[in-house]
Amino acid sequence: MNAILTHFYFVIISVTIGSIIAVILAIALSRFKKAAKYLMPILGIFQTIPGIVFIGVLFIYIGMRPETIIIALSVYAILPVLKNAYTGIVTVDPALIEAGRGIGMNPWILLWRVELPMALNSIITGIRMSTIYTVSWAVLAAMIGQGGLGEFIYIGINSNMKQFIVMGSIPAALMAIGLGFLIDKVQVKLTPRGLRRN
Amino acid sequence: MIEFQHISKSYHGKPIINDLSFTINDGEFIVLIGPSGCGKTTTLKMINRLIPMDSGKILIDNEDITQKDLTDLRTHIGYVIQQIGLFPNMTVAQNISVVPRLLKWEKEDMDKRVRELLEMVDLPYEEYAHKYPNEMSGGQQQRVGVLRALAARPPVLLMDEPFGALDPITRDTLQEELKDLQQKLNITTVFVTHDMEEAIKLGDKIVFMDKGDIVQMDSPEEMLRNPKADIIRQFMGKHTKQNNTIELTCGEIMKTNVLKVDSKRKVLESLELMRSKGTDSVVVVDKTNTYLGIVNIDDLQKRGVPGQTIENIIRNDVITLSTEAHAKEAMDAIQNQRADFVVVLNDKQKVVGIITKGSIARSLSTTLWGENNV
Structure with a gap:
């Protein structure tokens, strides 16, 4: 039970931090579309670094602490949200932007009242993806002794006891499904009637 | 200023x-x-x-x-x-x-x-x-x-x-x-x-x-x-015929891109169609393209029963004219009877076009300018 809570705690904190950073980055990048064309692929490269390597490197600098895990997982949580949020913002119908500017919205207000609400659906889809990935990556926390469901999986692997592996992976899978379902509900709730179905 | x-x-x-x-x-x-x-x-x-x-x-x-x-x-x-x-x-x-x-x-x-x-x-x-x-x-x-x-x-x-x-x-x-x-x-x-x-x-x-x-x-x-x-x-x-209004007929000044629906269409389906085409009223015809009346979006929204056909809310108060009718009749209808448009039918009562205030303005301007100097 404790392991589930620790795992859950890693996921929620990291996805929250990652998403906030991602949305801010996406807003910044959407103001500089030319730069974004080069920056997005570079950020994509980070995603290809295996989690074990990344946690390993961070571990050298930060040590065996929960922060190491949180930082690593947050970094991994950024990209799916960033990609979706960026696409969501830059694909807002240019007519809406023109109408907004033309009737006197400044860039800030335009962002808050038009661009972000229009991109919200896409942002939530990104957060959903990040959450599900993070549930599985959080297993790596056990690698540097920070607990979570990975603990059982490592014990299982090391001692060749299948029941431990199952004890770790089934709750993790259920957590991923449950969180995904929850986010779907939130998404429906947050989508105004005028944006549904199209 | x-x-x-x-x-x-x-x-x-x-x-x-x-x-x-x-x-x-x-x-x-x-x-x-x-x-x-x-x-x-x-x-x-x-x-x-x-x-x-x-x-x-x-x-x-x-x-x-x-x-x-x-x-x-x-x-x-x-x-x-x-x-x-x-x-x-x-x-x-x-x-x-x-x-x-x-x-x-x-x-x-x-x-x-x-x-x-x-x-x-x-x-x-x-x-x-x-x-x-x-x-x-x-x-x-x-x-x-x-x-x-x-x-x-x-x-x-x-x-x-x-x-x-x-x-x-x-x-x-x-x-x-x-x-x-x-x-x-x-x-x-x-x-x-x-x-x-x-x-x-x-x-x-x-x-x-x-x-x-x-x-x-x-x-x-x-x-x-x-x-x-x-x-x-x-x-x-640009888009007008070289003609004199005196001899113009409804067939010559009408617009032919009329949005028509079959009377067997369902209420919601018709609403959806009108929304997607951005129109407020459509001409209703039967299977053979014979004129039955018109349906407007207000009636559909207020009196239309979802699931039923639009037959019950067809209006017949729109003026219809034949293609051979004098264009002046269309103008009178629009000018004096405050009609938004008239529907033009051929001799078999099939819908062939509509005339709006715009079509009349256009044909008038041609007459005033005379022929096209292209």
């Missing part, structure tokens, strides 16, 4: 506007017209600084617009675009309140204003205020687009081909409504179009532009009588 003083603008070294100077008086309805690339939209968008000018000055009531705060300038100029641009995440009421909200009006004032405006265009508050744009027809959406522009009582209204994407019948109705509103509110209006019949119908003055210059600026009557250049004459006669 809006004054253009020696305005020039070029894109990548290519001149778009050449030393443009003209004045728009308070309460005037000015239509900017010309071939594509003539600079009419650029001219319009320079007034609310969506496009900056290279040189020259634009004064609104003797104030240089570049000296004004941008938000202040734009919240005092209504703006309507062809793509309508209602915010899909906001209800009708929220869309209309955008500018009042920017100006920090009190909640009650905004609400009162929304009611007042919806009333002006016959969209009952109870029914429409809390709808989203995608729940309305194109014509209704653009009505709201116009209301959004008028919400904070701006002294100036800019419209960039606002009715360009609507079907002929809806366009005619909206033109009428706009002209009424404009006169009632006495709001200085600058309207861009490439449709001469629209320009003649709406404008107090027409500004004809070509290659960044004003070719002629005159009242519609004057421009009809004395077009100063061949290009203007061409523009007026």
